[in-house]
Amino acid sequence: MxxxxxxxxxxxxxxxxxxxxxxxxxxxxxxxxxxxxxxxxxxxxxxxxxxxxxxxxxxxxxxxxxxxxxxxxxxxxxxxxxxxxxxxxxxxxxxxxxxxxxxxxxxxxxxxxxxxxxxxxxxxxxxxxxLLVCAESARLRDPAATRVLAALDARMDEAYWADYAWDAAAGEWRTLQVASLDAPERIVAPDAPFTLAGNAAAAFGARLTAAAAARAIDGEAxxxxxxxxxxxxxxxxxxxxxxxxxAAPEYVRNKVAQTTAERLAAKAAAQGAAGSEGVR
Missing domain, CATH: 3.30.420.40 (ATPase, nucleotide binding domain)
Known part of the structure; x- marks a missing residue:
């Protein structure tokens, strides 16, 4: 070679x-x-x-x-x-x-x-x-990180995420869930002990429910x-x-920002939720 x-x-x-x-x-x-x-x-x-x-x-x-x-x-x-x-x-x-x-x-x-x-x-x-780079980083930092849920803050109240398993025999990652975009509550925790890599846990806190099941959280990966x-x-x-x-980027998200109507709807929903809290 x-x-x-x-x-x-x-x-x-x-x-x-x-x-x-x-x-x-x-x-x-x-x-x-x-x-x-x-x-x-x-x-x-x-x-x-x-x-x-x-x-x-x-x-x-x-x-x-x-x-x-x-x-x-x-x-x-x-x-x-x-x-x-x-x-x-x-x-x-x-x-x-x-x-x-x-x-x-x-x-x-x-x-x-x-x-x-x-x-x-x-x-x-x-x-x-x-997201695979996040998984690779987690494994380099901790060789026990052989099942990795990678999740990154995607802004606009969403997260990018994917699920990977390290195949030691092949010396390569297997992709169990391709790169996806979801609200943090919708991210699915793996069915085996896993490391949560990326900044989504810090960004979303308790809303990222999958974090509670992680064996370890590596926010530096x-x-x-x-x-x-x-x-x-x-x-x-x-x-x-x-x-x-x-060569081409993999955007996953197909738009960069909310429309004016979406921003107004989100603002109205937030104000409505605040009003509901105030009358309880």
Whole structure:
């Protein structure tokens, strides 16, 4: 097996997240056990831009809170990582990106940059769902997290969610519930011990009834380029790639905001509920 250089991008949240992964010939990549788990989790928590876990694996990371201006930071961050690694874009074998769900603008940013760079380099892209990235992050941080309910605040009083089970024999996640959009009360808890990953528990509190059944809640297992790169490396080696011109976001939600009528109806309903409370 030859050396693999993979670039991973995620701008699905308020963070601009970039990771550059270099795996030497014959290297297995990052595993979710022992010191490698600590390495991956440490990098995810921002433990320096250039980190080496062992001789055959090196990773460089940028994960910065940029708010709405991630599009202006993404390309400079990519250039910085290649400079630190002593590599060039021409060394890259594939480009992975957080496909969604998430911020509409952020998803288009990561998809567009991945598509443009990959097209120019004539290399494939690897789309990775952001909810699966949350599951991957939870497993890297805790190897016991082999069943993961990933749930993210989708705003507009809804949550994105999906259910995953780690197949140790295959070395891959199985998707038991595809990425969906629901009110927090409608999210279905898995029928086995599970970790709840993502920020939905913090965002919705008791309304996220599935949280009460979780064996653990990992609110730090969020979209991040490092676990994205980890998942993308497996996909790349398994041949689950796309041509650059096939890259596309996975929005899940088909509209970005409520209509005026919906906002007025919601306001009226809230005022009506407040009035009912006042006359009791």
């Amino acid at each position: 030859t050396e693999t250089v993979l670039l991973a991008l995620d701008t699905s949240t308020e963070y601009c997240s970039v990771a550059l992964l270099r795996v030497a010939a014959g290297g297995a990549g990052i595993s979710a056990s022992g010191t490698d788990s600590a390495f991956a989790a440490g990098a995810a928590m921002g433990a320096g831009p250039g980190i080496e876990s062992r001789s055959e694996v090196s990773v460089w990371v940028r994960h910065e809170a940029t708010g709405a201006v991630s599009s202006t930071r993404l390309l400079p961050a990519i250039a910085e990582l290649f400079d630190e690694a002593g590599l060039t874009l021409a060394d890259c074998d594939a480009i992975a990106f957080g496909a969604g769900p998430g911020s509409f603008t952020g998803l288009r940013t990561a998809t567009g940059v991945a598509q443009g760079l990959a097209f120019g380099l004539d290399i494939p892209v690897v789309p990775v769902g952001t 969020l979209p991040h380029a490092l676990p994205l790169a980890h998942a993308a490396l497996r996909a790349y080696r398994a041949g689950r790639t796309q041509r650059a011109d096939e």
